[in-house]
Amino acid sequence: MSGTYLGMPAFPKAAHEAVHNTTLRGNLRHATHTIRAKRANAVAEMSDWAELREAGKQIKDHTLRHLDRYLVRLEESVQAAGGTVHWAADADEANRIVTYLVKATGESEVVKVKSMATQEIGLNEALEAEGIAAYETDLAELIVQLGKDRPSHILVPAIHRNRGEIRDIFAREMSEWGRPAPEGLTDTPAELAEAARLHLREKFLRAKVGISGANFMVAETGTLVVVESEGNGRMCLTLPETLISVVGIEKIVPTWRDLEVFLQTLPRSSTAERMNPYTSTWTGTTDEDGPQTFHLVLIDNGRTDTLADEVGRQALRCIRCSACLNVCPVYERAGGHAYGSVYPGPIGAILSPQLRGTGSEIDSSLPYASSLCGACYEVCPVAIDIPEVLVHLRERVAQGGPVTERGDKVVLKPAKGHAAERAAMRAARWAFGHPGVLRTGQRLASRTRRFHPRTLPGPGRAWSASRDLPALPAEPFRDWWQRTNGGKETGK
Amino acid sequence: MSSRELILGRVRRALADVRADERGDERGDERRDDAPYERAVERGYLREHGGRSVAETVELLAENLADYRALVHRTDADGLAEVVAGLLRAHGSATVLVPSGLREEWLSAATDVTRVPDRGESTAHELDRVDSVVTGCALAIAETGTLVLDGSPDQGRRRITLVPDHHICVVRVPEQVVSSVPQALELLDPTRPLTWISGPSATSDIELDRVEGVHGPRTLEVVLVTGSGD
Ligand code: SF4
Numbered sequence: 265m266s267g268t269y270l271g272m273p274a275f276p277k278a279a280h281e282a283v284h285n286t287t288l289r290g291n292l293r294h295a296t297h298t299i300r301a302k303r304a305n306a307v308a309e310m311s312d313w314a315e316l317r318e319a320g321k322q323i324k325d326h327t328l329r330h331l332d333r334y335l336v337r338l339e340e341s342v343q344a345a346g347g348t349v350h351w352a353a354d355a356d357e358a359n360r361i362v363t364y365l366v367k368a369t370g371e372s373e374v375v376k377v378k379s380m381a382t383q384e385i386g387l388n389e390a391l392e393a394e395g396i397a398a399y400e401t402d403l404a405e406l407i408v409q410l411g412k413d414r415p416s417h418i419l420v421p422a423i424h425r426n427r428g429e430i431r432d433i434f435a436r437e438m439s440e441w442g443r444p445a446p447e448g449l450t451d452t453p454a455e456l457a458e459a460a461r462l463h464l465r466e467k468f469l470r471a472k473v474g475i476s477g478a479n480f481m482v483a484e485t486g487t488l489v490v491v492e493s494e495g496n497g498r499m500c501l502t503l504p505e506t507l508i509s510v511v512g513i514e515k516i517v518p519t520w521r522d523l524e525v526f527l528q529t530l531p532r533s534s535t536a537e538r539m540n541p542y543t544s545t546w547t548g549t550t551d552e553d554g555p556q557t558f559h560l561v562l563i564d565n566g567r568t569d570t571l572a573d574e575v576g577r578q579a580l581r582c583i584r585c586s587a588c589l590n591v592c593p594v595y596e597r598a599g600g601h602a603y604g605s606v607y608p609g610p611i612g613a614i615l616s617p618q619l620r621g622t623g624s625e626i627d628s629s630l631p632y633a634s635s636l637c638g639a640c641y642e643v644c645p646v647a648i649d650i651p652e653v654l655v656h657l658r659e660r661v662a663q664g665g666p667v668t669e670r671g672d673k674v675v676l677k678p679a680k681g682h683a684a685e686r687a688a689m690r691a692a693r694w695a696f697g698h699p700g701v702l703r704t705g706q707r708l709a710s711r712t713r714r715f716h717p718r719t720l721p722g723p724g725r726a727w728s729a730s731r732d733l734p735a736l737p738a739e740p741f742r743d744w745w746q747r748t749n750g751g752k753e754t755g756k
Numbered sequence: 757m758s759s760r761e762l763i764l765g766r767v768r769r770a771l772a773d774v775r776a777d778e779r780g781d782e783r784g785d786e787r788r789d790d791a792p793y794e795r796a797v798e799r800g801y802l803r804e805h806g807g808r809s810v811a812e813t814v815e816l817l818a819e820n821l822a823d824y825r826a827l828v829h830r831t832d833a834d835g836l837a838e839v840v841a842g843l844l845r846a847h848g849s850a851t852v853l854v855p856s857g858l859r860e861e862w863l864s865a866a867t868d869v870t871r872v873p874d875r876g877e878s879t880a881h882e883l884d885r886v887d888s889v890v891t892g893c894a895l896a897i898a899e900t901g902t903l904v905l906d907g908s909p910d911q912g913r914r915r916i917t918l919v920p921d922h923h924i925c926v927v928r929v930p931e932q933v934v935s936s937v938p939q940a941l942e943l944l945d946p947t948r949p950l951t952w953i954s955g956p957s958a959t960s961d962i963e964l965d966r967v968e969g970v971h972g973p974r975t976l977e978v979v980l981v982t983g984s985g986d
Contacts, residue, residue, distance in 0.1 A: 291963075298964055315800040322797040329774045332767040345947070351760040403970050404961035420961055427962055453962040457970050464971065469880040485946040495918060495957040495972025502914040502949075503880050513763065518793055520946045524938040525801070535960070538820060539900035539937075542972065543952035544914075550949050552876040553913040564763045572770035671766040 275602055275629040288424050288599050295423045296590040302536035303587060303643070310532065319525045321647040324581035327483075327516050328571060334483040334516045335562065341486025345548025347558040354670075358563045359390035362475070362508055365559055366396050369506050371472045377490065377500040378402040379477030380584060381510050381563060383415070383606040384619075387475070398475065399441070399467050401496035403460050410437040416600030416608060418586035419534055424599060427451040438463050464496065474500035474555065478511045479583065480526060481560075484519045487547045488560070491530060491540050501544050507555035513562050514571075514580040526583060529645035533585035566619030572668035575656040579615045581646040588640035588650060594633055603630065610640035614653040621669055622661050628679060631657035804935035805899055813898045814929045818980060820901025824955025825968060826976040833984040836926070840890060841865035843924055843977050849887035853916045857909020858890060862926060874912040883919040889973075890924045891917055894950075895932050897940045901955065903927065903978065904940060906948045914951055923973040925953075931985040 307313050327334055339349045350365075352358035366374055374391070376382065376398050388398040388409075400409045407422040408415050411433045415421030422430070431451040438445040443463045449455060476497065480489040488509055490497045501507060517523065531540045549558050571577045589595045589609030600608030604626040605616035613634055617627040631654050640650040660667065664678040757765075768775075808816065818828050831839045844852060844866050851870045854863065863871070872878075872886050892910035893903045903925050905911045917923050927933070934940050944950060957972030968974050 295964055309805075311805060312801040315798075315802075319797055319799050319801055326793065326796045329771060331771070332764050335764065335767070351758070351763050353759045353762050357759060401971070402961075403959045407961070420964070422961060430962060453965040453967045456962055457959055457967040461970055465884070468971070469884060482946065487946045493957070494959050494970040496970065498914065498918045498951065499971055502918065513767075521938075521941060522797075524941045527937050527941075528801075537824075537954070539897075539902050539952070539954040541824070541954050541956065541958050543950075545946065545950045545952075547947050547949070550907065553907055553949060554915075562763070564759075564766065568763060568766035568770050571767060574773055577770075668770065671762070671769065 275598075275604065275626055275633045285599075287426065289597060291423055291426060292596050292599055295417070295420060296592075296596050299419075299536055299590045303533060303590070306532040306536040306538065309538070310528070313529075316525055316529050317645055317647055320529055320583075320645055321581065323517055323522050323525060324583075324646055325578070327518055328514065328577060328580055331513065331516070331571065334518055335513060337483040338481055338486060338516055339562075341483065342548060342558075342560050343486075345486045347486065347548040347560055350559060350561045352561055352563045352565070354565050355385035355563075358385045358510060358561055358565065359387055361561050362387060362510060363391060363394050363396065365506070365508055366391065366473055367394070369473050371396075373397040373399065373467075373471070374473040374475050374508075375399050375401050375467055375471040375500050375504065376405075376475045377477070377492065377497040378405050378421070379475070379510060380418070380606050381477045381512050382475065385510070385563065385565060387510065399464070401464050401468070401500060402492075403457060403494060403496075406460055406464065407433060410434065410441065414601060415606065417589060418584055418608065419589075424601070427453060427456065430456055434459050434463075442466055464499075468496075468499040468503055471500075471504045473506045473508065474504035476500055476507065476509045478509050478515055479530065480523060481511060481516050482518075482520050482523065483516050485547055487520065487545050489523065490544045491527075492543075493535065493541045495542055498542055498544055501546065502554040504555055506557040506559070508559045508561065510561045510563060513564055513567050530583055530585055533587040533643065533645040566621075568671060569621075569668045570615075570618040572673075573618065573656075576614065576618050576653050578648050579611070579618060579653060581648055582611050582615065583646060584611075585645055587643040587645065591639040591643050593635055593637065593639075598633070603633065605630075610634060610650045610654075611648070614648075614650055614657060617657055621667070622657070622676070622679075628661045631655075631661060801938075802936075803938050808898075808935065810930045813935055814933055814980065816935075817896055817898035817901065817927075817929075817933050820898065821955070821978050822901075824901050825958075826901070826955050826978050828978050828980065830980045830982075832982045836862055836979065836981050836984065837865035839979055840924060840926070841867075841869075843979075844869050844888055844890075847888055847922050847975070849922065851886045851888070853883070853886045853889040853912070853920060855891055855910055855912030855916065858892065858912075859910070863890065874916050876913075880915065880919060883915060886920045888922040888924060889916050889920045890926070892926050892928075893932065895934055895940055895943060896927045897935070897937060898933055899936045902940075903953045904944060905951045905953065906944065907950075908948075914949055917951065917953075918972055921969070921973050922975045922977075923953075924977045924979065926979045926981055928984050929980045929982055 342349050350361045352361055391398045400406055404422040407425055407430055417423045428451050431449055434445040435449055443466045445459045449459055478488040479491045531537045549556055570580055588611050592610050595609040603612040605612050607615045613630045617630050620627050622628045634654050636651045638651050661679050664676040666675050821828050829839055840862055851872050854871045855874045894906040896903050956974055956976040957969045958966055959970045960966050
């Protein structure tokens with residue numbers, strides 16, 4: 265993945281620092297608890313939630329199991345609708361393609377709608393190195409970009425910043441990038457949003473090239489879908505002459521009809537709304553409406569390696585709703601930066617080590633960044649069994665074994681000094697081998713407590729030394745959830 | 757080898773276990789390919805949530821629109837022109853963008869407002885100087901409080917409902933109202949560019965305080981009009 269994160273400390277060290285940052289912990293606690301409670305209400309409105317979740321899971325699984333077929337069909341449909349399709353095996357290739365496409369337009373600046381795929385490949389840095397300025401246009405991404413730091417949450421990337429800090433960043437940095445912040449800017453959210461509106465509008469109105477990701481791509485029709493709140497997505501998708509969408513190959517759904525599942529589950533899981541303010545769909549180009557040139561860059565960058573793992577491939581079902589972050593006791597304390605990748609929280613803990621391999625210290629420590637309480641699995645709208653994949657990846661770190669790297673099968677050696685984990689793995693396997701434990705939702709709760717050390721072994725040791733190991737629930741998650749009214753009342 | 761072949765080859769090798777499971781499914785022409793997909797996914801979810809009369813569905817749409825801070829107005833075909841003119845006046849609008857296929861009578865009472873036609877050659881800066889825009893819609897979804905625009909002549913290009921700060925959208929009720937997202941997708945044409953709008957532009961990025969209007973129109977007014985059906 266991106267060079268952006270190469271300098272990151274491993275999870276234990278980063279988390280150690282994060283848990284001592286009281287502003288961060290306060291912000292995170294407020295955010296995760298607020299969104300969590302709202303989401304529970306939004307989901308409760310849907311009597312068929314379980315069926316929608318099951319359908320979402322099956323659609324994505326089916327697509328992944330026939331991904332070659334759907335990729336080819338998508339390519340045909342996009343081309344038939346007037347778009348051009350490019351394939352990028354890794355981050356470098358994707359960056360080269362996009363840079364080339366931007367240069368071909370003769371422009372030296374682009375507007376971007378928030379896209380995790382372009383963060384993953386480090387596109388902004390690659391463009392900058394070629395003299396192209398890439399402006400992030402989502403309010404939170406603007407805060408992050410102006411503040412020269414990194415996003416820390418999928419949905420609210422600047423959750424680690426409070427309003428006073430945002431005011432200072434705007435007042436100090438906006439003039440460097442374009443229209444300065446108004447004189448006497450205060451820290452009320454309405455004024456800050458207005459400053460961002462004026463600053464960014466200037467860029468939107470002159471932009472000739474837009475860059476986006478996509479939430480979904482429909483193989484049958486060649487349609488791309490972007491779900492958003494602010495309208496910056498619509499600006500980037502419709503005002504420029506050229507649109508370049510950079511999308512992971514796993515974002516496909518087979519048919520137009522499949523959107524009926526995800527357009528019901530994504531907004532409720534994500535922002536706890538019945539529907540997000542804006543959803544845009546486009547199929548190639550339309551005469552006299554929107555960009556007249558459309559490029560789709562399909563990126564692999566570790567996804568096919570993830571697909572090769574029969575247990576881990578379910579991570580590719582993820583629709584990036586961020587519900588798992590908001591319920592995770594580890595994320596709540598450690599914050600998004602501790603994960604050292606664009607994908608934070610529980611999904612990051614399983615996706616990043618698969619996309620990048622477990623070779624680095626941060627990636628080999630990520631599978632330990634969890635208490636395995638199972639809350640992430642409960643809320644996931646596509647039913648990704650994150651705890652199962654975590655345990656699987658811990659096993660891989662501890663014991664080694666066959667994996668696929670850049671399309672080739674290799675056998676990983678066990679990490680050195682991991683004898684302790686091997687014992688922990690055996691314990692975990694015992695639990696996962698017992699369907700009763702797994703399926704009643706008890707996870708590794710009360711019945712397996714005796715298997716859990718007070719400190720984490722191996723890579724997790726330093727992390728758990730900095731604080732108490734997040735207590736494994738003495739009661740099953742479901743009971744805790746009910747008793748505390750979805751975490752709203754203190755019961756943790 | 758091209759990256760296309762490289763990636764597709766990696767996908768096929770990664771799915772060796774699936775190929776062993778599902779041999780047979782891979783053969784066959786387009787039609788036979790689609791048939792298994794219909795059976796591959798269980799769609800036990802609902803087509804709509806709860807039973808409602810037509811009037812109740814319209815009521816729910818109004819409620820959910822208002823819940824997302826759209827301003828909802830109701831009138832019948834005879835009163836529509838007055839309502840639209842009143843909204844433009846109240847907003848202090850001197851100019852209004854007009855899609856080519858908008859019914860003329862909708863704006864017939866707005867005599868003091870200058871009409872700006874939706875033209876391909878208008879620049880974004882020109883659109884930015886227009887005060888309001890009036891459009892119809894393709895349909896509206898009651899359960900989610902959503903308007904869907906599909907670029908038909910009464911709705912215009914996507915950008916005209918984006919750049920001006922004030923959007924007035926006319927929904928013919930009950931003809932244009934569906935209950936749910938599945939019902940909406942069934943009726944919409946994926947080859948057109950679609951914009952789904954649920955309330956005005958909003959952000960919760962600053963300490964989770966909701967603020968209306970970062971980039972899209974900050975005021976969304978919806979006029980539910982009866983007796984104006986086709
Ligand atoms: S893993 Fe599931 S809950 Fe987490 S972001 Fe992805 S889809 Fe949402």
